[in-house]
Amino acid sequence: MKLKIVALLAALVATSIGPPSAGQSTAPEPDLPPATCPDSLQAGTSCYSGQQASGSWYWIAVPEGWDGTLVLHAHGGPDLGEADPARSKDDLDRWSVMVREGYAWAGTSYRRGGYGTRMGATDVEQLHRLFAEHFGKPDTTLLHGQSWGGNIAAKAVEMFPGRYDGALLTNGVLGGGSRGYDYRVDLRVVYQYYCRNHPRPDEQQYPLWQGLRAGSTMTATGLRSRLQECTGYQSAPEERSETQRRNLANLLSVLRIPERTLYSHLSFATFTFRDIVHERLGDRNPFSNVGVRYRGSDDDRALNRGVQRYAADPGARRDLRFDSDLTGHVSIPVLSLHALDDPTAFVEHESAYRATLRGAGTDHHLVQAFTTEAEHSSLSDSEYATVVDALHDWVRGEGRPTRASLADDCPAFDATYGEGCFFDTTARPGSYFSRVYPRPGDTDWPAMSQWQYDRWEARGDVGIAY
Numbered sequence: 001m002k003l004k005i006v007a008l009l010a011a012l013v014a015t016s017i018g019p020p021s022a023g024q025s026t027a028p029e030p031d032l033p034p035a036t037c038p039d040s041l042q043a044g045t046s047c048y049s050g051q052q053a054s055g056s057w058y059w060i061a062v063p064e065g066w067d068g069t070l071v072l073h074a075h076g077g078p079d080l081g082e083a084d085p086a087r088s089k090d091d092l093d094r095w096s097v098m099v100r101e102g103y104a105w106a107g108t109s110y111r112r113g114g115y116g117t118r119m120g121a122t123d124v125e126q127l128h129r130l131f132a133e134h135f136g137k138p139d140t141t142l143l144h145g146q147s148w149g150g151n152i153a154a155k156a157v158e159m160f161p162g163r164y165d166g167a168l169l170t171n172g173v174l175g176g177g178s179r180g181y182d183y184r185v186d187l188r189v190v191y192q193y194y195c196r197n198h199p200r201p202d203e204q205q206y207p208l209w210q211g212l213r214a215g216s217t218m219t220a221t222g223l224r225s226r227l228q229e230c231t232g233y234q235s236a237p238e239e240r241s242e243t244q245r246r247n248l249a250n251l252l253s254v255l256r257i258p259e260r261t262l263y264s265h266l267s268f269a270t271f272t273f274r275d276i277v278h279e280r281l282g283d284r285n286p287f288s289n290v291g292v293r294y295r296g297s298d299d300d301r302a303l304n305r306g307v308q309r310y311a312a313d314p315g316a317r318r319d320l321r322f323d324s325d326l327t328g329h330v331s332i333p334v335l336s337l338h339a340l341d342d343p344t345a346f347v348e349h350e351s352a353y354r355a356t357l358r359g360a361g362t363d364h365h366l367v368q369a370f371t372t373e374a375e376h377s378s379l380s381d382s383e384y385a386t387v388v389d390a391l392h393d394w395v396r397g398e399g400r401p402t403r404a405s406l407a408d409d410c411p412a413f414d415a416t417y418g419e420g421c422f423f424d425t426t427a428r429p430g431s432y433f434s435r436v437y438p439r440p441g442d443t444d445w446p447a448m449s450q451w452q453y454d455r456w457e458a459r460g461d462v463g464i465a466y
Contacts, residue, residue: 030062030134037061038089040096049089052130055111056123059088060131062104068139069392070131071098072164073107074124074156076147076173076377080275081113095144097381097417098388104138106131114275116464117177117324120149121156125163142391143167147345147376150174150336154353157330166395168388169336171376173345174353175432175445176325177276178286178317183346183436184269185209185287185310187255190294191266193307194247195230198223198270209285209310211273223270227263246298253296254303256435258343261376265344276320280464284316291440321448322456323464326353328360329450335367335391335401337383340427341374352432355445367394369406370427382414382421389413 035049044064051057075091088107098105108127110120128141143164145153150172157167173180188208192198199205199213206213227233231248232240240248248259257265277283290311297303334357338347350368357363369387373379386409390401399405403425410421433442456462 032060032134035059035089038093038096040093041099045099047092049085051085052108052111052123052126054123054126055083056127057083057085057088057109058106058127058130059092060104060106061092061099062135063099063102065102066104067102069103070128070138070141071095071103071105071388072124072128072131072141072143073098073105074120074143074145074149074152075107075109076149077113078110078115078120078148078272078275079113080271083109083112085109094378095146095384097384098144101385101388103142103388103392104131104135111466115177115272115280115323116466117148117151117155118159118322118463119466120152121159124152124156125160128163140165140392140395142388142395144170144388145172146170146378148173150345151176151180151324151326154326154330154334155324157332157334158327161329161331164332166333166335166391167330168391169334169353170379170384170387171338171342171345172336172349172353174326174336174349174356176321176352177323178321178325179432179436179439179442179445180324180349180352181268181273181287182289182439183255183257184265184273185289186292186294186437187251187257187265188269188273189289189308189310190254190303191230191251193303194250195226197226197230207285207310208308209273209287210277210283211270211275214274214278214283216274218270220267220271223267224263227266231262233259233262250297250303254294256296261343276464281316281319282465284313284319285310286312286316286320288312288317288439289437292437294437318456319462319464322453322462325448326356327448327450327453328356328358328362330357330360330362330365332365333367333391333394333400334365335369335387335394337369337371337379337387339373339375339379340370340424340429341372342376343374344376346435347427347429348432348435351429352445355431359445367401367403369401369403370424370429371422372424373422380414380419380422381417382410382419383423385413385417386410386421 032048033050035047037047048060087109091107110123143153150169232244407423
């Protein structure tokens with residue numbers, strides 16, 4: 001009997017320890033499908049690619065002489081359609097700097113296209129477990145989220161406490177879904193006020209918060225054509241009609257959206273809204289523009305009198321909040337990097353995230369850095385190398401980075417990558433509502449209580465459909 005008890009205790013201890021760490025000689029050989037690495041990776045790197053049981057595709061890269069640190073990547077989007085096996089390979093190529101700096105890298109396509117922040121976080125964590133099963137438990141795991149992936153990574157930190165050592169959020173959509181897309185709701189209704197072609201008067205009408213009616217066959221090309229018809233945005237300024245110039249000027253002034261990304265924002269407010277509403281929320285409306293006062297047009301009174309107004313369905317709004325809004329309950333170092341002139345995820349998302357953590361009393365875990373760049377999808381490799389190195393040192397107890405220390409460290413990495421260092425050590429972005437029209441009652445961005453989220457989850461009838 002005593003021998004049985006000893007054996008049982010040994011088994012329990014082994015189970016609690018989990019897979020061996022990456023630095024242990026007993027780490028298993030990876031039984032994963034090998035793949036040809038992108039050319040951007042250094043010689044000696046081993047790559048693997050396959051599909052998980054959930055349907056998500058993954059890519060893994062492990063450099064020669066790997067020291068045990070894993071960068072786990074959450075990509076942006078959301079992409080629409082089926083899960084794409086090429087997505088993670090493209091991400092690996094784009095962020096090959098992580099592997100060139102000596103870190104292993106793993107990224108997932110997610111199990112499907114379309115919206116679903118908690119879904120993405122779950123798929124990232126499943127890949128984390130697959131990596132540990134085949135390579136041993138990483139000594140350090142850094143979670144990297146880019147764009148919408150920043151929302152996913154920040155959500156994963158909250159959903160899976162203790163699983164990650166640090167998080168890097170770059171150009172992140174950190175306002176969550178319930179208020180983080182309000183400016184695209186505004187675009188949808190203000191666009192229709194001026195352009196009246198989405199839908200046209202002789203087409204089937206539908207509430208604009210749907211993005212598109214169910215069953216619509218509109219394509220990206222068709223949407224571009226309508227935007228061109230209304231604003232002439234693809235034409236040289238001198239080739240636009242007076243009406244087009246007026247429409248474009250009013251849209252840009254009222255909505256504070258850069259001209260170069262006007263189409264991409266309208267596309268999101270069309271095709272991604274359709275996905276959120278029809279595919280994820282059962283045709284319910286999570287968005288509101290009731291009480292919003294639009295400003296900056298050539299006739300604000302007429303605009304506010306004529307623009308269409310919608311009130312959110314409380315249940316739909318609750319479900320979108322549960323899926324993508326953040327509680328701020330973090331206990332690990334979080335380093336964010338954001339371009340000040342990001343035309344897609346405005347830098348004021350950082351203000352929203354800081355307010356969330358401040359409301360939860362956890363903002364001491366956050367360091368925010370900014371660059372003078374004006375792009376969204378990628379920043380300088382020299383800067384990526386700088387911030388991931390700084391985060392790695394921070395989680396290992398080698399000092400909390402500052403904006404000044406990041407700027408000072410970057411030139412050494414730029415000697416290798418040569419893409420420039422553009423850190424701004426004095427930037428102070430305004431509040432989220434200094435950029436996006438507030439709804440009645442919006443005064444700050446307090447954290448939702450973890451208790452409220454736990455209560456919603458316990459009900460079992462909320463969330464975005466997986």
